[in-house]
Amino acid sequence: MNRAGKTLLVLALVAVVAMAFRVSWNALRDVARVVGADATAATLYPFVVDGLMALALVATLVLTDARDKRFALRVLATYTLASLVLNYVHGLVPELHGRAVDWGRLADWDPANWALVLLATSLPVGSIYFGSDLVAKVLHHRPAAAREPxxxxxxxxxxxxxxxxxxxxxxxxxxxxxxxxxxxxxxxxxxVQVPDPHAPHPARTPDxxxxxxxxxxxxxxxxxxxxxxxxxxxxxxxxxxxxxxxxxxxxxxxxxxxxxxxxxxxxxxxxxxxxxxxxxxxxxxxx
Structure with a gap:
Protein backbone atom coordinates (compact mmCIF):
# COMPACT_ATOMS: atom_id res chain seq x y z
CA MET A 1 0.00 0.00 0.00
CA ASN A 2 1.32 3.45 -0.91
CA ARG A 3 1.79 6.34 1.50
CA ALA A 4 -1.48 8.05 0.57
CA GLY A 5 -3.44 4.86 1.17
CA LYS A 6 -1.85 4.32 4.57
CA THR A 7 -2.57 7.92 5.57
CA LEU A 8 -6.19 7.59 4.51
CA LEU A 9 -6.53 4.33 6.45
CA VAL A 10 -5.13 5.91 9.62
CA LEU A 11 -7.43 8.93 9.30
CA ALA A 12 -10.43 6.64 8.83
CA LEU A 13 -9.44 4.70 11.95
CA VAL A 14 -9.11 7.90 13.97
CA ALA A 15 -12.56 9.03 12.78
CA VAL A 16 -14.16 5.70 13.70
CA VAL A 17 -12.52 5.71 17.14
CA ALA A 18 -13.63 9.29 17.77
CA MET A 19 -17.25 8.51 16.88
CA ALA A 20 -17.23 5.33 18.95
CA PHE A 21 -15.85 7.29 21.90
CA ARG A 22 -18.65 9.84 21.57
CA VAL A 23 -21.27 7.08 21.68
CA SER A 24 -19.64 5.39 24.68
CA TRP A 25 -19.03 8.72 26.43
CA ASN A 26 -22.75 9.25 27.11
CA ALA A 27 -23.17 5.89 28.83
CA LEU A 28 -20.01 6.08 30.90
CA ARG A 29 -20.82 9.61 32.06
CA ASP A 30 -24.27 8.56 33.29
CA VAL A 31 -22.81 5.52 35.09
CA ALA A 32 -20.23 7.73 36.79
CA ARG A 33 -22.97 10.06 38.04
CA VAL A 34 -24.93 7.17 39.54
CA VAL A 35 -21.91 5.83 41.47
CA GLY A 36 -21.32 9.21 43.11
CA ALA A 37 -19.16 11.31 40.75
CA ASP A 38 -19.84 15.02 40.45
CA ALA A 39 -20.40 16.79 37.13
CA THR A 40 -16.71 17.36 36.39
CA ALA A 41 -15.65 13.85 37.37
CA ALA A 42 -18.49 12.30 35.37
CA THR A 43 -17.40 14.28 32.30
CA LEU A 44 -13.80 13.07 32.63
CA TYR A 45 -14.72 9.47 33.49
CA PRO A 46 -15.08 8.31 29.85
CA PHE A 47 -11.59 9.60 29.09
CA VAL A 48 -10.24 7.41 31.90
CA VAL A 49 -11.76 4.21 30.54
CA ASP A 50 -11.73 4.63 26.75
CA GLY A 51 -8.55 6.73 26.88
CA LEU A 52 -6.61 3.86 28.44
CA MET A 53 -7.95 1.61 25.69
CA ALA A 54 -6.40 3.93 23.11
CA LEU A 55 -3.14 4.02 25.08
CA ALA A 56 -3.02 0.20 25.25
CA LEU A 57 -3.66 0.02 21.50
CA VAL A 58 -0.74 2.33 20.76
CA ALA A 59 1.51 0.37 23.13
CA THR A 60 0.56 -2.87 21.37
CA LEU A 61 1.64 -1.41 18.03
CA VAL A 62 4.93 0.01 19.40
CA LEU A 63 6.19 -2.82 21.63
CA THR A 64 8.03 -5.71 19.96
CA ASP A 65 8.77 -7.89 22.97
CA ALA A 66 6.28 -10.76 23.06
CA ARG A 67 5.69 -10.54 26.82
CA ASP A 68 5.14 -6.78 26.81
CA LYS A 69 2.86 -7.03 23.78
CA ARG A 70 0.73 -9.66 25.53
CA PHE A 71 0.46 -7.42 28.59
CA ALA A 72 -0.73 -4.48 26.47
CA LEU A 73 -3.26 -6.71 24.70
CA ARG A 74 -4.61 -7.96 28.03
CA VAL A 75 -5.05 -4.40 29.29
CA LEU A 76 -6.82 -3.49 26.06
CA ALA A 77 -9.10 -6.53 26.26
CA THR A 78 -9.90 -5.96 29.96
CA TYR A 79 -10.88 -2.32 29.57
CA THR A 80 -12.78 -3.04 26.36
CA LEU A 81 -14.83 -5.67 28.19
CA ALA A 82 -15.41 -3.32 31.15
CA SER A 83 -16.58 -0.52 28.85
CA LEU A 84 -18.87 -2.97 27.07
CA VAL A 85 -20.43 -4.09 30.37
CA LEU A 86 -21.10 -0.52 31.51
CA ASN A 87 -22.56 0.42 28.13
CA TYR A 88 -24.74 -2.69 28.29
CA VAL A 89 -26.00 -1.76 31.76
CA HIS A 90 -26.76 1.75 30.53
CA GLY A 91 -28.81 0.26 27.71
CA LEU A 92 -30.75 -2.00 30.08
CA VAL A 93 -31.52 0.86 32.49
CA PRO A 94 -32.47 3.94 30.43
CA GLU A 95 -33.37 5.75 33.66
CA LEU A 96 -29.65 6.24 34.27
CA HIS A 97 -29.60 9.04 31.72
CA GLY A 98 -32.22 11.05 33.59
CA ARG A 99 -30.80 10.07 37.01
CA ALA A 100 -34.23 8.72 37.98
CA VAL A 101 -32.70 5.78 39.84
CA ASP A 102 -31.40 5.70 43.38
CA TRP A 103 -27.84 6.87 44.04
CA GLY A 104 -25.45 3.95 43.78
CA ARG A 105 -27.98 1.58 42.18
CA LEU A 106 -27.01 0.05 38.84
CA ALA A 107 -29.05 -3.16 39.25
CA ASP A 108 -32.03 -4.35 41.30
CA TRP A 109 -30.26 -7.48 42.52
CA ASP A 110 -27.83 -6.55 45.29
CA PRO A 111 -24.89 -8.85 44.34
CA ALA A 112 -25.07 -7.65 40.72
CA ASN A 113 -25.26 -4.03 41.87
CA TRP A 114 -22.24 -4.46 44.15
CA ALA A 115 -20.23 -6.05 41.32
CA LEU A 116 -21.15 -3.27 38.89
CA VAL A 117 -20.33 -0.50 41.38
CA LEU A 118 -17.01 -2.18 42.17
CA LEU A 119 -16.25 -2.41 38.46
CA ALA A 120 -17.14 1.23 37.77
CA THR A 121 -15.18 2.59 40.72
CA SER A 122 -12.06 0.43 40.17
CA LEU A 123 -11.52 1.43 36.55
CA PRO A 124 -9.96 4.86 37.35
CA VAL A 125 -7.51 3.29 39.81
CA GLY A 126 -6.65 0.61 37.28
CA SER A 127 -6.06 3.28 34.64
CA ILE A 128 -3.41 4.90 36.82
CA TYR A 129 -1.59 1.62 37.43
CA PHE A 130 -1.82 0.04 33.97
CA GLY A 131 -1.33 3.34 32.15
CA SER A 132 1.87 4.08 34.07
CA ASP A 133 3.16 0.57 33.42
CA LEU A 134 2.44 0.79 29.69
CA VAL A 135 4.12 4.18 29.36
CA ALA A 136 7.18 2.88 31.23
CA LYS A 137 7.43 -0.13 28.93
CA VAL A 138 7.19 2.07 25.84
CA LEU A 139 9.79 4.57 27.10
CA HIS A 140 12.26 1.81 28.02
CA HIS A 141 11.59 -0.13 24.84
CA ARG A 142 14.63 -0.85 22.67
CA PRO A 143 14.14 -2.10 19.10
CA ALA A 144 15.77 -5.41 18.29
CA ALA A 145 18.04 -3.85 15.68
CA ALA A 146 19.61 -1.52 18.24
CA ARG A 147 20.63 -4.21 20.71
CA GLU A 148 24.32 -4.87 21.18
CA PRO A 149 25.75 -8.22 20.01
CA VAL A 192 42.24 -26.19 -1.76
CA GLN A 193 44.45 -28.93 -3.16
CA VAL A 194 42.80 -30.64 -6.11
CA PRO A 195 43.35 -34.40 -6.31
CA ASP A 196 45.18 -35.94 -9.24
CA PRO A 197 42.69 -36.31 -12.12
CA HIS A 198 44.47 -39.46 -13.35
CA ALA A 199 44.09 -41.26 -10.03
CA PRO A 200 41.04 -43.51 -9.60
CA HIS A 201 38.28 -42.01 -7.51
CA PRO A 202 36.26 -44.17 -5.11
CA ALA A 203 32.51 -44.01 -5.34
CA ARG A 204 31.12 -41.44 -2.90
CA THR A 205 27.58 -40.76 -1.84
CA PRO A 206 26.07 -37.22 -1.76
CA ASP A 207 25.81 -37.41 2.04
Whole structure:
Protein backbone atom coordinates (compact mmCIF):
# COMPACT_ATOMS: atom_id res chain seq x y z
CA MET A 1 0.00 0.00 0.00
CA ASN A 2 1.32 3.45 -0.91
CA ARG A 3 1.79 6.34 1.50
CA ALA A 4 -1.48 8.05 0.57
CA GLY A 5 -3.44 4.86 1.17
CA LYS A 6 -1.85 4.32 4.57
CA THR A 7 -2.57 7.92 5.57
CA LEU A 8 -6.19 7.59 4.51
CA LEU A 9 -6.53 4.33 6.45
CA VAL A 10 -5.13 5.91 9.62
CA LEU A 11 -7.43 8.93 9.30
CA ALA A 12 -10.43 6.64 8.83
CA LEU A 13 -9.44 4.70 11.95
CA VAL A 14 -9.11 7.90 13.97
CA ALA A 15 -12.56 9.03 12.78
CA VAL A 16 -14.16 5.70 13.70
CA VAL A 17 -12.52 5.71 17.14
CA ALA A 18 -13.63 9.29 17.77
CA MET A 19 -17.25 8.51 16.88
CA ALA A 20 -17.23 5.33 18.95
CA PHE A 21 -15.85 7.29 21.90
CA ARG A 22 -18.65 9.84 21.57
CA VAL A 23 -21.27 7.08 21.68
CA SER A 24 -19.64 5.39 24.68
CA TRP A 25 -19.03 8.72 26.43
CA ASN A 26 -22.75 9.25 27.11
CA ALA A 27 -23.17 5.89 28.83
CA LEU A 28 -20.01 6.08 30.90
CA ARG A 29 -20.82 9.61 32.06
CA ASP A 30 -24.27 8.56 33.29
CA VAL A 31 -22.81 5.52 35.09
CA ALA A 32 -20.23 7.73 36.79
CA ARG A 33 -22.97 10.06 38.04
CA VAL A 34 -24.93 7.17 39.54
CA VAL A 35 -21.91 5.83 41.47
CA GLY A 36 -21.32 9.21 43.11
CA ALA A 37 -19.16 11.31 40.75
CA ASP A 38 -19.84 15.02 40.45
CA ALA A 39 -20.40 16.79 37.13
CA THR A 40 -16.71 17.36 36.39
CA ALA A 41 -15.65 13.85 37.37
CA ALA A 42 -18.49 12.30 35.37
CA THR A 43 -17.40 14.28 32.30
CA LEU A 44 -13.80 13.07 32.63
CA TYR A 45 -14.72 9.47 33.49
CA PRO A 46 -15.08 8.31 29.85
CA PHE A 47 -11.59 9.60 29.09
CA VAL A 48 -10.24 7.41 31.90
CA VAL A 49 -11.76 4.21 30.54
CA ASP A 50 -11.73 4.63 26.75
CA GLY A 51 -8.55 6.73 26.88
CA LEU A 52 -6.61 3.86 28.44
CA MET A 53 -7.95 1.61 25.69
CA ALA A 54 -6.40 3.93 23.11
CA LEU A 55 -3.14 4.02 25.08
CA ALA A 56 -3.02 0.20 25.25
CA LEU A 57 -3.66 0.02 21.50
CA VAL A 58 -0.74 2.33 20.76
CA ALA A 59 1.51 0.37 23.13
CA THR A 60 0.56 -2.87 21.37
CA LEU A 61 1.64 -1.41 18.03
CA VAL A 62 4.93 0.01 19.40
CA LEU A 63 6.19 -2.82 21.63
CA THR A 64 8.03 -5.71 19.96
CA ASP A 65 8.77 -7.89 22.97
CA ALA A 66 6.28 -10.76 23.06
CA ARG A 67 5.69 -10.54 26.82
CA ASP A 68 5.14 -6.78 26.81
CA LYS A 69 2.86 -7.03 23.78
CA ARG A 70 0.73 -9.66 25.53
CA PHE A 71 0.46 -7.42 28.59
CA ALA A 72 -0.73 -4.48 26.47
CA LEU A 73 -3.26 -6.71 24.70
CA ARG A 74 -4.61 -7.96 28.03
CA VAL A 75 -5.05 -4.40 29.29
CA LEU A 76 -6.82 -3.49 26.06
CA ALA A 77 -9.10 -6.53 26.26
CA THR A 78 -9.90 -5.96 29.96
CA TYR A 79 -10.88 -2.32 29.57
CA THR A 80 -12.78 -3.04 26.36
CA LEU A 81 -14.83 -5.67 28.19
CA ALA A 82 -15.41 -3.32 31.15
CA SER A 83 -16.58 -0.52 28.85
CA LEU A 84 -18.87 -2.97 27.07
CA VAL A 85 -20.43 -4.09 30.37
CA LEU A 86 -21.10 -0.52 31.51
CA ASN A 87 -22.56 0.42 28.13
CA TYR A 88 -24.74 -2.69 28.29
CA VAL A 89 -26.00 -1.76 31.76
CA HIS A 90 -26.76 1.75 30.53
CA GLY A 91 -28.81 0.26 27.71
CA LEU A 92 -30.75 -2.00 30.08
CA VAL A 93 -31.52 0.86 32.49
CA PRO A 94 -32.47 3.94 30.43
CA GLU A 95 -33.37 5.75 33.66
CA LEU A 96 -29.65 6.24 34.27
CA HIS A 97 -29.60 9.04 31.72
CA GLY A 98 -32.22 11.05 33.59
CA ARG A 99 -30.80 10.07 37.01
CA ALA A 100 -34.23 8.72 37.98
CA VAL A 101 -32.70 5.78 39.84
CA ASP A 102 -31.40 5.70 43.38
CA TRP A 103 -27.84 6.87 44.04
CA GLY A 104 -25.45 3.95 43.78
CA ARG A 105 -27.98 1.58 42.18
CA LEU A 106 -27.01 0.05 38.84
CA ALA A 107 -29.05 -3.16 39.25
CA ASP A 108 -32.03 -4.35 41.30
CA TRP A 109 -30.26 -7.48 42.52
CA ASP A 110 -27.83 -6.55 45.29
CA PRO A 111 -24.89 -8.85 44.34
CA ALA A 112 -25.07 -7.65 40.72
CA ASN A 113 -25.26 -4.03 41.87
CA TRP A 114 -22.24 -4.46 44.15
CA ALA A 115 -20.23 -6.05 41.32
CA LEU A 116 -21.15 -3.27 38.89
CA VAL A 117 -20.33 -0.50 41.38
CA LEU A 118 -17.01 -2.18 42.17
CA LEU A 119 -16.25 -2.41 38.46
CA ALA A 120 -17.14 1.23 37.77
CA THR A 121 -15.18 2.59 40.72
CA SER A 122 -12.06 0.43 40.17
CA LEU A 123 -11.52 1.43 36.55
CA PRO A 124 -9.96 4.86 37.35
CA VAL A 125 -7.51 3.29 39.81
CA GLY A 126 -6.65 0.61 37.28
CA SER A 127 -6.06 3.28 34.64
CA ILE A 128 -3.41 4.90 36.82
CA TYR A 129 -1.59 1.62 37.43
CA PHE A 130 -1.82 0.04 33.97
CA GLY A 131 -1.33 3.34 32.15
CA SER A 132 1.87 4.08 34.07
CA ASP A 133 3.16 0.57 33.42
CA LEU A 134 2.44 0.79 29.69
CA VAL A 135 4.12 4.18 29.36
CA ALA A 136 7.18 2.88 31.23
CA LYS A 137 7.43 -0.13 28.93
CA VAL A 138 7.19 2.07 25.84
CA LEU A 139 9.79 4.57 27.10
CA HIS A 140 12.26 1.81 28.02
CA HIS A 141 11.59 -0.13 24.84
CA ARG A 142 14.63 -0.85 22.67
CA PRO A 143 14.14 -2.10 19.10
CA ALA A 144 15.77 -5.41 18.29
CA ALA A 145 18.04 -3.85 15.68
CA ALA A 146 19.61 -1.52 18.24
CA ARG A 147 20.63 -4.21 20.71
CA GLU A 148 24.32 -4.87 21.18
CA PRO A 149 25.75 -8.22 20.01
CA UNK A 150 26.19 -10.90 22.61
CA UNK A 151 29.59 -11.96 23.88
CA UNK A 152 31.67 -13.57 21.14
CA UNK A 153 29.30 -12.66 18.31
CA UNK A 154 30.74 -10.91 15.26
CA UNK A 155 29.36 -7.67 13.98
CA UNK A 156 28.73 -7.09 10.26
CA UNK A 157 31.50 -4.56 9.65
CA UNK A 158 34.64 -3.78 11.64
CA UNK A 159 34.60 -0.48 13.49
CA UNK A 160 37.44 1.99 13.07
CA UNK A 161 40.07 2.05 15.79
CA UNK A 162 39.26 4.91 18.20
CA UNK A 163 41.89 7.39 19.40
CA UNK A 164 43.23 6.86 22.87
CA UNK A 165 43.67 9.65 25.39
CA UNK A 166 47.13 8.53 26.53
CA UNK A 167 50.06 10.96 26.10
CA UNK A 168 51.91 10.88 22.81
CA UNK A 169 55.30 9.12 23.01
CA UNK A 170 56.36 9.75 19.40
CA UNK A 171 55.46 6.24 18.23
CA UNK A 172 52.65 5.60 15.85
CA UNK A 173 50.00 3.13 16.95
CA UNK A 174 49.23 0.67 14.17
CA UNK A 175 45.72 0.83 12.74
CA UNK A 176 44.26 -2.64 12.36
CA UNK A 177 41.24 -3.70 10.37
CA UNK A 178 40.10 -7.19 9.56
CA UNK A 179 37.68 -8.39 6.88
CA UNK A 180 34.85 -10.76 7.83
CA UNK A 181 35.75 -14.41 8.23
CA UNK A 182 33.31 -15.46 5.51
CA UNK A 183 35.15 -13.29 2.93
CA UNK A 184 38.53 -14.75 3.91
CA UNK A 185 37.18 -18.29 3.78
CA UNK A 186 35.56 -17.81 0.38
CA UNK A 187 38.71 -16.12 -0.96
CA UNK A 188 40.89 -19.05 0.08
CA UNK A 189 38.49 -21.78 -0.96
CA UNK A 190 40.11 -21.88 -4.41
CA UNK A 191 43.46 -22.77 -2.82
CA VAL A 192 42.24 -26.19 -1.76
CA GLN A 193 44.45 -28.93 -3.16
CA VAL A 194 42.80 -30.64 -6.11
CA PRO A 195 43.35 -34.40 -6.31
CA ASP A 196 45.18 -35.94 -9.24
CA PRO A 197 42.69 -36.31 -12.12
CA HIS A 198 44.47 -39.46 -13.35
CA ALA A 199 44.09 -41.26 -10.03
CA PRO A 200 41.04 -43.51 -9.60
CA HIS A 201 38.28 -42.01 -7.51
CA PRO A 202 36.26 -44.17 -5.11
CA ALA A 203 32.51 -44.01 -5.34
CA ARG A 204 31.12 -41.44 -2.90
CA THR A 205 27.58 -40.76 -1.84
CA PRO A 206 26.07 -37.22 -1.76
CA ASP A 207 25.81 -37.41 2.04
CA UNK A 208 29.53 -38.18 2.37
CA UNK A 209 30.45 -35.34 0.02
CA UNK A 210 28.28 -32.86 1.94
CA UNK A 211 29.82 -34.01 5.23
CA UNK A 212 33.34 -33.56 3.82
CA UNK A 213 32.45 -30.10 2.51
CA UNK A 214 31.07 -29.10 5.89
CA UNK A 215 34.21 -30.40 7.60
CA UNK A 216 36.50 -28.48 5.25
CA UNK A 217 34.42 -25.34 5.70
CA UNK A 218 34.66 -25.66 9.47
CA UNK A 219 38.42 -26.19 9.23
CA UNK A 220 38.77 -23.08 7.04
CA UNK A 221 36.76 -20.95 9.44
CA UNK A 222 38.70 -22.21 12.46
CA UNK A 223 42.00 -21.51 10.69
CA UNK A 224 40.91 -17.96 9.83
CA UNK A 225 39.70 -17.34 13.37
CA UNK A 226 43.03 -18.53 14.73
CA UNK A 227 44.87 -16.27 12.29
CA UNK A 228 42.71 -13.36 13.40
CA UNK A 229 43.51 -14.09 17.04
CA UNK A 230 47.22 -14.11 16.23
CA UNK A 231 46.91 -10.80 14.34
CA UNK A 232 45.04 -9.24 17.26
CA UNK A 233 47.65 -10.38 19.75
CA UNK A 234 50.43 -9.06 17.52
CA UNK A 235 48.65 -5.71 17.19
CA UNK A 236 48.28 -5.42 20.95
CA UNK A 237 51.91 -6.35 21.52
CA UNK A 238 53.06 -3.70 19.04
CA UNK A 239 50.84 -1.06 20.63
CA UNK A 240 52.18 -2.00 24.08
CA UNK A 241 55.74 -1.70 22.85
CA UNK A 242 54.87 1.75 21.41
CA UNK A 243 53.74 2.86 24.88
CA UNK A 244 50.06 3.17 23.94
CA UNK A 245 48.47 -0.23 24.60
CA UNK A 246 45.06 -0.80 23.08
CA UNK A 247 42.11 -1.34 25.37
CA UNK A 248 40.00 -4.50 25.17
CA UNK A 249 37.12 -2.58 23.63
CA UNK A 250 39.32 -0.91 21.00
CA UNK A 251 40.99 -4.20 20.10
CA UNK A 252 37.68 -6.01 19.77
CA UNK A 253 36.14 -3.26 17.62
CA UNK A 254 39.21 -3.18 15.37
CA UNK A 255 38.63 -6.83 14.47
CA UNK A 256 34.84 -6.67 14.47
CA UNK A 257 34.52 -8.64 17.67
CA UNK A 258 33.23 -7.97 21.18
CA UNK A 259 35.05 -6.39 24.11
CA UNK A 260 35.38 -9.71 25.94
CA UNK A 261 37.04 -11.25 22.87
CA UNK A 262 39.60 -8.43 22.88
CA UNK A 263 40.17 -8.93 26.61
CA UNK A 264 40.91 -12.63 26.02
CA UNK A 265 43.55 -11.78 23.41
CA UNK A 266 45.19 -9.24 25.75
CA UNK A 267 45.31 -11.82 28.54
CA UNK A 268 46.85 -14.33 26.14
CA UNK A 269 49.60 -11.86 25.22
CA UNK A 270 50.31 -11.11 28.87
CA UNK A 271 50.46 -14.81 29.75
CA UNK A 272 52.88 -15.38 26.88
CA UNK A 273 55.08 -12.50 28.08
CA UNK A 274 55.13 -13.89 31.62
CA UNK A 275 56.26 -17.34 30.49
CA UNK A 276 58.84 -16.11 27.97
CA UNK A 277 61.52 -14.97 30.51
CA UNK A 278 61.32 -18.34 32.23
CA UNK A 279 62.08 -20.11 28.97
CA UNK A 280 65.03 -17.81 28.33
CA UNK A 281 66.38 -18.44 31.81
CA UNK A 282 66.11 -22.18 31.28
CA UNK A 283 67.95 -21.90 27.96
CA UNK A 284 70.77 -19.85 29.55
CA UNK A 285 71.11 -22.36 32.39
CA UNK A 286 71.32 -25.20 29.89
CA UNK A 287 74.14 -23.49 28.02
Missing amino acids: VDGQRVDTPAPLPHTSLPDTGHEVPQVTAPPVSTLVNGRAAA AESADDALRQAQFEEAELERMRQDARRAYAESAQAGRPLSARALGEAFGMSESWGRKQILAVRDEEETRPRLRALDAAAV
